[in-house]
Amino acid sequence: MVIKKKHFKTLFVTLILTGTLLGIIAANPVQAKYTGHFTTPTEVRGNWYQYEGHHKWEHLKITRHAVSINGKVLYTPRRNGVHQLYITKYKKGYGGVNYTFNHHIKYHYQSLGSFWLSQRKIHGKRVLENYYNMSWFSVYTRNKSTHDYSYQYKGNYLKKIGR
Incomplete structure (x- = not known):
């Protein structure tokens, strides 16, 4: 017993x-950490693809200290001026948290826009969304897909940024 x-x-x-x-x-x-102005957030790092048509993709590669598109390095902390990686995190004024990769710009066309990891899923995986201008949202997926998921939002598009 x-x-x-x-x-x-x-x-x-x-x-x-x-x-x-x-x-x-x-x-x-x-949680993805925001580790300062010269290191990209862990949630947006990796290889991202956007379909451009005719079996061609735009390849966005985000590493810890660099951002490149189609093999061309755009931002690193070692560069100066508009090509210096300087992460800015925005929490307020939009629908959610989003990041810009270059805060040291003089003109809007020198920026890639705002990026965030969306709650939206395609084939079971979350996507990276980007807002640049005129209520147009670009969608990047982790795998190459022969469909462009980018869209234009009519209405209050500012509330869609970061969601």
């Missing part, structure tokens, strides 16, 4: 500890 009580107590304690650990892990999901 004493042995059964011992086993019951160890089983009970083990279950409580396991439940507590699982609760802690589930309550603290991994």
